[in-house]
Amino acid sequence: MITLEFFAGLKDYFPTLMEVREAPADIHHLRTYLMSEQSLAKALLQQCRFAVADQFVQEDYPLRPGDVVLVIPPSSGG
Amino acid sequence: MKHLSTDKIDVHALWAQAHHPEAGGVVLFSGEVRNNHQGQEVSHLFYEAAEPMAEKMIAALLAEATERWGLQVAIAVHRLGEVVVMDTAVVVITAATHRQEAYTANQYIIDQIKHQVPLWKCEHFVDGTRAWGGHCSCQHAPLTNKIP
Numbered sequence: 001m002i003t004l005e006f007f008a009g010l011k012d013y014f015p016t017l018m019e020v021r022e023a024p025a026d027i028h029h030l031r032t033y034l035m036s037e038q039s040l041a042k043a044l045l046q047q048c049r050f051a052v053a054d055q056f057v058q059e060d061y062p063l064r065p066g067d068v069v070l071v072i073p074p075s076s077g078g
Numbered sequence: 079m080k081h082l083s084t085d086k087i088d089v090h091a092l093w094a095q096a097h098h099p100e101a102g103g104v105v106l107f108s109g110e111v112r113n114n115h116q117g118q119e120v121s122h123l124f125y126e127a128a129e130p131m132a133e134k135m136i137a138a139l140l141a142e143a144t145e146r147w148g149l150q151v152a153i154a155v156h157r158l159g160e161v162v163v164m165d166t167a168v169v170v171i172t173a174a175t176h177r178q179e180a181y182t183a184n185q186y187i188i189d190q191i192k193h194q195v196p197l198w199k200c201e202h203f204v205d206g207t208r209a210w211g212g213h214c215s216c217q218h219a220p221l222t223n224k225i226p
Contacts, residue, residue: 007128008198009210012225051196054131070128070196076211077125077156077197078109078168078188 002067004034009073010048013041023067028059030069047074081136082127084159087166096171098150103177105184109168111161119204122162128196129158135195139187147183149174154187156197167199 002023006014014034024030027050035042050057051070063069089108096104111123140152151173161167170187174180191197202208208225 005128007196008126008200051128051131054128054134070131072128072196073198074211075193075195075197076199077127077195078192078199
């Protein structure tokens with residue numbers, strides 16, 4: 001199982017925290033899974049970055065049970 | 079120093095910390111909430127962050143800029159929560175031997191905060207609608223994500 005944390009506009013489509021029992025193999029598969037879960041959020045999910053342990057990770061990052069994954073929409077601070 | 083704050087930013091108190099005997103140029107940027115965006119009246123902004131990650135990234139960014147431009151002082155504080163029109167949402171202060179380094183480093187830091195650090199604004203409009211993102215001169219995309 002992995003835990004996902006959503007922010008900003010993604011919280012209009014997902015809860016702040018979401019557990020995924022069967023962890024996708026990597027970030028690429030996680031993104032695909034999320035787009036299938038919420039097709040209305042597809043465009044936003046395509047722009048998102050992902051982070052594990054407060055570090056951005058790439059599409060091929062292998063997910064492991066217990067990972068907490070931050071799903072990060074495009075930044076808009078300032 | 080914490081780089082994220084739910085309290086109003088005391089710009090004058092930060093300015094008081096920004097002086098250094100070796101610094102001949104001190105630049106302060108205050109990002110403030112304006113009352114309009116693409117012709118619509120803004121009532122206030124709401125900011126949120128992936129807080130531990132954003133804190134670490136801003137600290138690393140200041141360290142990087144300090145090293146790269148030889149800064150004597152590098153300060154950045156960003157508001158979280160509701161911020162009203164004319165209030166400061168973010169402050170960046172840089173002090174360097176000469177003004178060029180202070181200006182360049184300051185712009186680099188605010189650009190990175192806006193586009194790389196996991197921080198988000200939600201614009202709340204006077205008509206009761208809201209929209210995440212935007213409000214940046216770097217992004218001219220029309221508002222397409224307004225939510226009643």
